[in-house]
Amino acid sequence: MLIKRYTEIEPAHINHETATGITGRVVIGKKDGANNYCMRVFEIAPAGITTQHSHAWEHEIFVHSGKGEIFSDGQWHKIMSGTVVFVPENEVHQLRNTGKELLTVVNIIPSDAPEL
């Protein structure tokens, strides 16, 4: 059984073309024996934003802390600690932090997607 604080894992800066203020961690992945799906934790700094993008795999998201918005169907929707989001495959999405604290999200993807 793997038991650790997610903050024990070294974060990677996400350097997508239009993303700012994002770090990501693979907290449960193939190296841990998780062969069906992968858990990542992303921290988005205040005013940080991800790239607007889509891909062939889904996201299951749980917002752990902070306040922000997610872009879907041409609009921004509020998210906060305790919000869950299901992004189906091939759906355009984008997240941004609109608060003063870190926006921390747990994000699960299938194992055939890139882990980070």
Place this chain on the structure above:
Amino acid sequence: MLIKRYTEIEPAHINHETATGITGRVVIGKKDGANNYCMRVFEIAPAGITTQHSHAWEHEIFVHSGKGEIFSDGQWHKIMSGTVVFVPENEVHQLRNTGKELLTVVNIIPSDAPEL
């Protein structure tokens, strides 16, 4: 895209033989079009405890809030907000709340396991 607070979903009381003080919610499941894995949120009340058990599917767990312990390999291990746990298939496990607040955990299972 599904966007909701997990608390908007009606909780179910978990009535396993030896469990006390547990409610569960399927927050992203087959009804939402999630066909590969299922996200649940469990709330364990102070002094609440799950059944000690094992099963043929894995858990990926993120502790959202509270303090507690997880049983593994004959010992109890501390968990708290920000702890991640990977429980491989067929491994005995049990959770208990050792704090004064709700212990809230996000728990992902593969889609061929029972959702709740």
